[in-house]
Amino acid sequence: MKIEKYTATGNSFIICDTKNTKLTDDEKTDFVIKYVKDRDGVIFVELTEKGLFMDYFNRDGKRAAFCGNGARTFLAYVKKTDYIKKDLEEICFETHAGKITGKITPRGIQIKMPEITEFKQENVDGISGFSLKVGVPHFVVFVNNVNEVDVNDLGKSIRKKLNSNVNFVQILKSDQIRIRTFERGVEKETLACGTGATASAYVTKHLYKWKSNEIEVLTKGGILYVAFSGNSIFLEGGVENV
Numbered sequence: 001m002k003i004e005k006y007t008a009t010g011n012s013f014i015i016c017d018t019k020n021t022k023l024t025d026d027e028k029t030d031f032v033i034k035y036v037k038d039r040d041g042v043i044f045v046e047l048t049e050k051g052l053f054m055d056y057f058n059r060d061g062k063r064a065a066f067c068g069n070g071a072r073t074f075l076a077y078v079k080k081t082d083y084i085k086k087d088l089e090e091i092c093f094e095t096h097a098g099k100i101t102g103k104i105t106p107r108g109i110q111i112k113m114p115e116i117t118e119f120k121q122e123n124v125d126g127i128s129g130f131s132l133k134v135g136v137p138h139f140v141v142f143v144n145n146v147n148e149v150d151v152n153d154l155g156k157s158i159r160k161k162l163n164s165n166v167n168f169v170q171i172l173k174s175d176q177i178r179i180r181t182f183e184r185g186v187e188k189e190t191l192a193c194g195t196g197a198t199a200s201a202y203v204t205k206h207l208y209k210w211k212s213n214e215i216e217v218l219t220k221g222g223i224l225y226v227a228f229s230g231n232s233i234f235l236e237g238g239v240e241n242v
């Protein structure tokens, strides 16, 4: 096994390249508990009969079906390895949320996100928001100023009612939002959340009928770009091997 540390727009990960070692779920949980330390989750790099596979565990030692920033990190890592041909531009791999494709861009790594499903308006404890899945569940709440939100307090109370990540969204200007995310399985605010940025941009574009094909999402950890093309949604941003 090979272990490396990465961040993606502030979302912090451990990469565990299993090098064909077959780990059981319990062994993965034990690995997470032992090695995750102060990071948000662990990305397992596996070679299966389906080819390259990304398995993702939150820092609480439980699996999540998908991780947007984690998938961008997975792509950045495998690009450096002999898992794939060096000149391959578009990289494909499997996840528990389906097949993911992505590539290196001038702004970092861009991936095509899982389809948005289960989009609906919902009230939780009198707070009106929008539930949807981007491979994993998200709840999106619009606020006047995200810096005035006690994300860990309010996020935790909503999270207790919904098995979901919770995003607080402030409209800054047309095609630009600022978000803060309370992440399920991390059970606190993280510096960025890729599926959260995607969910927040999707709901904003839908609700405010924004016409442009790209929304800039400002997070505490940096900028993520969510692009729309037909029914496809793409997430793009930096990845750092630290």
Ligand SMILES: N[C@@H](CCC[C@H](N)C(=O)O)C(=O)O
Pocket: 011, 058, 064, 066, 067, 068, 069, 070, 136, 137, 165, 183, 184, 185, 186, 192, 193, 194, 195, 196
């Ligand atoms: N930070 C991730 C989300 C990881 C999974 C999430 N915590 C969950 O349990 O649903 C991202 O970048 O999408």
